[in-house]
Amino acid sequence: MDRATEMMIFVRCVEEGSFSAAARAMDMTPSAVSKQIRRLEDRLGARLFNRTTRRINLTDVGRDFYERCARIIAEIEEAEEVVSSLQDTVRGTLRVAATAAFARGEILPRINAFLERYPDLSxxxxxxxxxxxxxxxGIDVAVMLQEQVTDPSLVARKLANNRRIVVASPDYVARHGEPKTPEDLYRHNCLSLYNVSRFNDWEFEMPDGxxxxxxxxxxxxxxxxxALYEACLVGVGLARLSAWMVAPRLRDGSLVELLPDYVQEVTAYYVLFPQGRHMSRKVRAFVDFLVEQFTPVPPWEQDESLMLRGYQRSGEPA
Amino acid sequence: MDRATEMMIFVRCVEEGSFSAAARAMDMTPSAVSKQIRRLEDRLGARLFNRTTRRINLTDVGRDFYERCARIIAEIEEAEEVVSSLQDTVRGTLRVAATAAFARGEILPRINAFLERYPDLSxxxxxxxxxxxxxxxGIDVAVMLQEQVTDPSLVARKLANNRRIVVASPDYVARHGEPKTPEDLYRHNCLSLYNVSRFNDWEFEMPDGxxxxxxxxxxxxxxxxxALYEACLVGVGLARLSAWMVAPRLRDGSLVELLPDYVQEVTAYYVLFPQGRHMSRKVRAFVDFLVEQFTPVPPWEQDESLMLRGYQRSGEPA
DNA sequence: TATCATTTGTGCCTGATTTTCAAAGATCGG
DNA sequence: CCGATCTTTGAAAATCAGGCACAAATGATA
Structure with a gap:
């Protein structure tokens, strides 16, 4: 049933002009070659070589078959080479899925460096x-929050901690005061999501553990x-938002961090891709790019003493 | 190492959209299919399907490879089909080698019937x-005398006895008398070949054995x-010639048979072709045609009481 | 909601296929 | 005429592929 190997051996025999020479060239024994050709002939029901005990010579049928075999083998090798090439070079199309806000805020602003690095990739x-x-x-790579990872056929690599920070505008704090303990939050206007109730349970780790x-x-x-971010900016109330989202506002002072001494729950963004023996280069390239961008310290945690402090307190690089 | 089977199974999986469905369609177990695909992926170093435990989906690489595989498999099947077709139909070119005189005298005059029977054959x-x-x-079929057959890789099928007859022209007999015993030949002018000395040793079987x-x-x-034939015709001397060569002249009386009661050595014309499991239809057709023409009674031995007598005495059909 | 059937994947084992080895038959070159 | 080389074959050995059983997971269904 081994069509291709038979054909390759046959072609080699034709080109070498001898079973023995072909056997030497292919690192086989002459008898194995002889039997392969015999099998091929039996399956085709036709004689491909006329033989003496000393020489072989193509039949007409064999000559025709040889032409076709040579072409077919070339195509097989080309097909396999193309696959390997597609696999080993970063080209083609990479399909990425990402959570909307994070992608807009943190991935897309940096995506140009990636695309420029791999001009053959779209x-x-x-x-x-x-x-x-x-x-x-047909997604190659996904970037999403930890809790969304359920598929066991995927590999999840941690990209960055998603530290949550309770913030408010200075204006709001001036008007309503600053909460000093988590319990104080009950007396504040806390902006919440109505579709993810879990998001409205803010968990704090007290200094005593x-x-x-x-x-x-x-x-x-x-x-x-x-939406909460925008409302918070204009002083509607307190919001618990991701660090990456509010970092610029903390820097320019349009938002201030509240309860900085209480450690909040930390989730993380993960990059997901199909697991398996064979990871394509384009996937690896993108994963590597993301890891390079967001580890060990994600960009929004850099350059600012305030940010560094917060980062070191609540998480460490993956 | 079984490229073609892997490719066929892969194509089937793509078309069925499922390993299990492909397995059912190809009468295999799903695990066998799974393993083939796995082997193929391992060899290529690339993932062809993304899988969950319940679904499979082509990767980009897999889609490209599928296109190529489908084409390659079609070509393989076409190649094998063409071989079988060439094998099973009488077409193409048949190369025949034959001894010159016998071919000119006995084969070529009948060859048109053969060519008309197989219009696709040249x-x-x-x-x-x-x-x-x-x-x-690169000869497909040869027609030659028994003694020329030495190659053990050939099949030799007997076509017709080659009875030798000593003849002379009536004119010569009238001038020199008719020999009555083999010894009488020493007193006659016997035409001989100078390149085949063996041909000049005329062997007779006496009535007593x-x-x-x-x-x-x-x-x-x-x-x-x-040349001996032509010389004999004009009365130069006695010649020992093949029955087929002199039969028309014996019929029309321009030659007469001498020593008819002595059995001479009988050789035979054989048709030779490569032996082997797979005999092409065109070779078989030609061999069958020759056998049909020359057996059981070769044409030059037919229709004439003289000829039949001589034939029945000196040989029998193959 | 819980059970069932289906699908992919894996480990182990058996059986078949294929290779190797040894030898024969045959031919070519010196 | 002899040695070297080539194809082929038969038997033994080794490799490989497939089947079975089972696990994990998921979608369908009651």
Whole structure:
């Protein structure tokens, strides 16, 4: 049933003009070659070589078959070479799925460096906050929060801690005061998500190690963190937002961090890709790029004493 | 190392959209399919399918490889089909080698019936009296005398006895008398070949069963039997010639048979072709045609009481 | 919601296929 | 005429592929 090998041996015999020479060239024994040719002839029901005990000579049928075999083998080798080449070079199309806000805020601003590094690669970026089936959708790489990772056929590599910070605008703090303990939050207007109730349970680790969960409430709710961010900026209330999202505002003072001495729960962004023996170079290239960008210290945690302090307190590089 | 089977299974998996479905379609177990795909991926060093435990989906690389595989498999099947078709139909070129005189006298006059029977076949007829290497020369079929058959890789099928007859022209007999015993030949002018000395040892079987060899001599020698034939016709002397060559002249009386009661050595024409498991249809067709033409009774032995008598005495059909 | 059937993947084992080894038959070159 | 080389074959050995059983996971279904 081994068509291709038979054909390759046959072609080699034709080109070497001898079973023995072909056997030497292919590091086989002459008898193995002889038997392969015999099998091929038996399967085809036709004689390919006329033989004496000393010489072989192509039949007409054999000559025709040789032409075809030579072409077929070349195509097989080309096909396999193309696969290996596609595998070993970064080209083609890479399909990436990422959570919308994080991609807009942190990935896309840096994506040009990646594309310039690999001019033969094109990128398809799908922004979504829904969990999706990578295999079904033909997604090569996904970037999402830890809790969304369920698929066991995927490899998850940690990109960056997603530190949550409770913030408010200086204006709000001036008007309502600054909470000193988590319990104080009950007396503040806490902006919340109405579609992820879990997001509204703010967990703090007390200085003595105990954990405390505050179920916050307020008069403004939205369905995305981005909406809370905007509301917070204009002084509507307190919000618990990702560090990367509020870092610039903390720097320029348009938001201030509250309860800095209480460690909050830390999740992380992960990069996901299909596990398996054979990881394509383009996937590896993108994963490497992301890791390079966001580890050991993610960009929003850099350059600012305030940020560094917060970062070192709440997490360490992957 | 079984490229083609791997590729066929891969293609089937793509088309069925599932390992299990492909396995059912190809009458295999799913695990066998899974392993083949795994082997293929390992050899290529690339992932062809993304899988969950429940679904598979082509990768980009896999899609490219599939296109190529589908084409390659079609070509493999076409190549094998063409071989079988060439094998099973009588077409192409048939290369025949034959002894010159017999071919001109007995084969070529009948060859048109053969060519008309197989309109897709073309014939290359090489007339030669030298023994040649069928394999080396790419000859499909050879027709020659028994004694020229030495190659053990050939099958020899007997076509017709080659009865030898001593003849002379009536004119010569009238002038020199008719020999009554083999010994009488020593007193006659016997035409001989100068290149095949063996041909000049005329062997007779006496009525009592003893064998007698007469080494003939005369004043005319030539290098072909055809030349002796022409000389004999014009009354130069006695010649020992093949029955097929002199039969028309015996019928029309321009030659007469001498020593008819002495059985002479009988050789035979054989049709030779490469032995082996797989005999091509065109070779078989030609061999069948020759056998049909020359057996059980060769044409020159037919229709004439004289001929039949001589034939029945000196040989029997193969 | 819980059970069931289906799908992919893996480990082990058996059986078949293939290779190797040894030798024969045959031919070519010196 | 002898030695070297080439094809082929038969038997033994080794490799390889497939089957089975099972696990993990998922979608369908009651």
């Amino acid at each position: 990128l398809e970026m799908q922004l979504t906050d829904r969990m999706l089936d990578l295999v079904e959708q 105990r954990r405390q969960v505050i179920h916050v409430q307020g008069n403004f709710r939205a369905n995305t963190a981005g | 014939l290359e007829m090489q007339l030669t009296d030298r023994m040649l290497d069928l394999v080396e020369q 003893r064998r007698q060899v007469i080494h003939v001599q005369g004043n005319f020698r030539a290098n072909t039997a055809g």
